[in-house]
Amino acid sequence: VSLDPDAAATLGTVRVVGTGLLGTSVGLALSALGTRVLLSDSSPTALALAADLGAGDPDPGGVPARLTVVATPPDVTAQIVARELAADPETTVTDVASVKAGVLRRVAELGADLSRYVGGHPMAGRERSGPLAARGDLFVGRPWVICPGEKSDTTRVFDVRLLAQAVGAGAVLMDAGEHDAAVAVVSHVPQVAASLVAARLQHVTDDVVALAGQGLRDVTRIAAGDPLLWTQILGANAAPVVAELASLRADLDALIDALEEPGSVGLTQVAGLINRGNIGRERIPGKHGGGPTRYAVLTVIMPDRPGQLGRLFADIGAAGINIEEIALEHAPGRAVGLLELSVLPSAESELVETLARGGWQVVS
Amino acid sequence: VSLDPDAAATLGTVRVVGTGLLGTSVGLALSALGTRVLLSDSSPTALALAADLGAGDPDPGGVPARLTVVATPPDVTAQIVARELAADPETTVTDVASVKAGVLRRVAELGADLSRYVGGHPMAGRERSGPLAARGDLFVGRPWVICPGEKSDTTRVFDVRLLAQAVGAGAVLMDAGEHDAAVAVVSHVPQVAASLVAARLQHVTDDVVALAGQGLRDVTRIAAGDPLLWTQILGANAAPVVAELASLRADLDALIDALEEPGSVGLTQVAGLINRGNIGRERIPGKHGGGPTRYAVLTVIMPDRPGQLGRLFADIGAAGINIEEIALEHAPGRAVGLLELSVLPSAESELVETLARGGWQVVS
Secondary structure (H helix, E strand, O other), rough: OOOOOHHHHHOOOOEEOOHHHHHHHHHHHHHHHHOOOOOOOOOOHHHHHHHHOOOOOOOOOOOOOOOEEOOOHHHHHHHHHHHHHOOOOOEEEEEOOOHHHHHHHHHOOOOOOOOHHEEEOOHHHOOOHHHHHHOOOOOOOOEEEEEOOOOHHHHHHHHHHHHHHHOOEEEEEEEEEHHHHHHHHHHHHHHHHHHHHHHHHOOOHHHHHOOHHHHHHHHHHHHOHHHHHHHHHHHHHHHHHHHHHHHHHHHHHHHHHHHHHHOOOHHHHHHHHHHHHHHHHHHOOOOHHHHHHOOOEEEEEEEOOOOOOHHHHHHHHHHOOOOOOEEEEOOOOOOEEEEEEOOOOOHHHHHHHHHHHHHOOOOO | OOOHHHHHHHHHHHEEEEOOOOHHHHHHHHHHEEEEOOEEEEOOOHHHHHHHHHHOEEEEOOOOOEEEEEEEOOOHHHHHHHHHHHOOOOEEEEEEEOOHHHHHHHHHHHOOHHHHEEEEEEOOOOOOHHHHHOOOOOOOOOEEEEEOOOOOOOHHHHHHHHHHHOOOOOOOOOOOHHHHHHHHHHHHHHHHHHHHHHHHHHOHHHHHHOOOOOOHHHHHHHHHHOOHHHHHHHHHOOHHHHHHHHHHHHHHHHHHHHHHHHHHHHHHHHHHHHHHHHHHHHHOOOOOHHOOOOOOOEEEEEEEEEEEEHHHHHHHHHOOOOOOOEEEOOOOOOOEEEEEEEEOOOHHHHHHHHHHHOOOEEEE
């Protein structure tokens, strides 16, 4: 919906090194916009798949490109960045590794031309990896953090902005260290917490996991992430992650002490942590990048058979009501679902009437 | 959809003490089935609201009831249970507190008639509390854990099973200690983890929270819970929660040590934790109470205006395709949403064709 053909046309030829999820997705987006994309990967199979999917053509070598996107696993990123800077003396090189300060430092240590290197981190991912999971719209509406080094040329930064714009992402400029501290908080620590909670489930009985509700499901969803990739990410961002985890551990220690302390002193500390969690949670931006929005939520009982959602949303659409959020929750052990519909408070009464007219079972 | 009028008719008159979310929801379900429900609450406002919503009639006092449901805050539950056992010498008393061993112990200490007390815990809740958030279908398809004490009469256990059946829940019998250890793992520790992660967001800049993605949102969703209620719950289940948190802290300590250790030894330990999280996450049951189901997932780009969901689900419904799960994700800063549709793998190709015919922008 918001890929940008003009930005893509300005870019000209783009080289993509590494045809996993991110590299192939960049290739799909740019190729769809008519940009010439040259693909390479150390795996002939991954390369063939990406080319076959329409992400670009295998790189014949020796073709100059205005921009080279290094989308390899993070533990080899710096080395490939340096290699690409040396191989094509005019190209701008960026990367998509999710940790930035270490890559910049290592590229400098390798003696590469830092004026042409500008690190990047598209904040987009999926639970699946590899070229088959790639999508041309993967970056649409997502932040694409750009981390110029002190020696990066302004025109090279502009090239990476063009890339973000072409694939529909929103460019955010940030210092590499700031970026790494930020992703430790918003991405790496949540991943660790999800894994720590999910690891508790490894040895409990089936009776226990049968009591799992939506809360546990939500907290542990990202615990399904790829161990190899997450090991590389956490290892590459060890210092900022350890700093945040140490602070989390101090809160955890205080909570354990509080729960072991009978009486009101302990309880006050417990309430304090839950309250701080409330405040932190409130800070997460809502839809469309604004502040967290309060919606009116209605729950509709959905028989689990084809056509019900169609009938429901046809009713809602005919009434001109815009649904802000949807959650379909299945009742364990039963062929019935509960559909939660969120609307702006101003639309609630109209939605209630519409559902009543349609004969839907609903409780506000 | 699966409230049970026969079970409700067998129950006869039911007294509900405490008209918050759970008590009012019990009243709404039973009243809808024609059961006489007598309501009381220490707050005249909460009582009047619950009665007005149709949850039952204010308790005039002195009327015998086959079953008394104590749905007060957990820190006064045992005391009210003992009071109700004494006030009505024939009634069976149950409660809905989310921690069970402490209530049973305290009821015994108060010298109450333990043969007529059977603890219960309906595993249903919402982010909102109070009678206005109540729903007659709150318990439909949810587990309702029943924890008889050693002295509970079998006929009294049957009364509580009838209640669970009447409101559409699935009765699960469990020892009180087993229950408390189970909810520490599946509910209380996830709550603490969500609060610990969300608490980190309290003092970061807006630039940092602007990078928040769906992972952070999911991990911290339940951190929005009520501090007073959660303080009572964690305080009442302190020993099992501390045991689990101590085990989590040991994993956290090992992870921090591993991240501070350069080289492969540390990385192996990091990978080990993420891998254990993978395995634990896989154990959470999927839809309809079965094992975790693998779905095919397709993502559709949704313009953010009324009628789009209706048009989409009408197309899907006309093709006879059953959607298993839905997730609508809004792109930050843009008026566009990404709708993830999960279907059984056997339905994937048909869904792909249906979406293509309807002109939907989709990537598999």
